Amino acid sequence: MPSGGLAAARHCRKFRIDRARLNDPVQAVKLALRTLAARIADLDAEITELERSLTTLVHATAPTLVSRVGIGAIHAAQLLITVGENVERFHSEAAFARLCGVAPVPVSSGKSHRMRLHRGGDRKANRALHMIAVVRLRYDARTIDYMQRRLAEGLSKKDVLRCLKRFIAREAYNDLRHDLIAA
Secondary structure, three states, X not given: OOHHHHHHHHHHHOOOOOHHHOOOXXXXXXXXXXXXXHHHHHHHHHHHHHHHHHHHHHHHHOHHHHOOXXXXXXXXXXXXXXXXXXXXXXXXXXXXXXXXXXXXXXXXXXXXXXXXXXXXXXXXXXXXXXXXXXXXXXXXXXXXXXXXXHHHOOOOHHHHHHHHHHHHHHHHXXXXXXXXXXX
């Protein structure tokens, strides 16, 4: 939940309710909001605990993967789910990229020579790769330099992001193979 929503929930938990006047709409709304705010606080605590447990499990299962820039426990967990128990079922990193929906597909017509990403595959894995690319574009100097260089070559931002997602899929596949086969 956005931080503004959490602040509103904290505020609502402080409401004082006159239970003798619950037939008053203001008091009824206060009761409902206070109850919802308590539920939000409980769910937030539960999410925090589950994320802590997931982080521990992911770091134990795929330490090389989570050591990469921009790959946190949640995205690494999604990639682990996509791979499943048998990473060896993929004959190459290209097969993994296709499953994640980041395999390039030509869409040329006439004199233009363009590529797009394969639209099939695991959309959640594709989203994880996309978010990793976005984080790297913000915090990783090498990725920022790569983006600037490719933009100067005439590629659009969308095309550069497509290339980044494909590169991240290759890197993630190799890290997953290393982590899961070694285990």
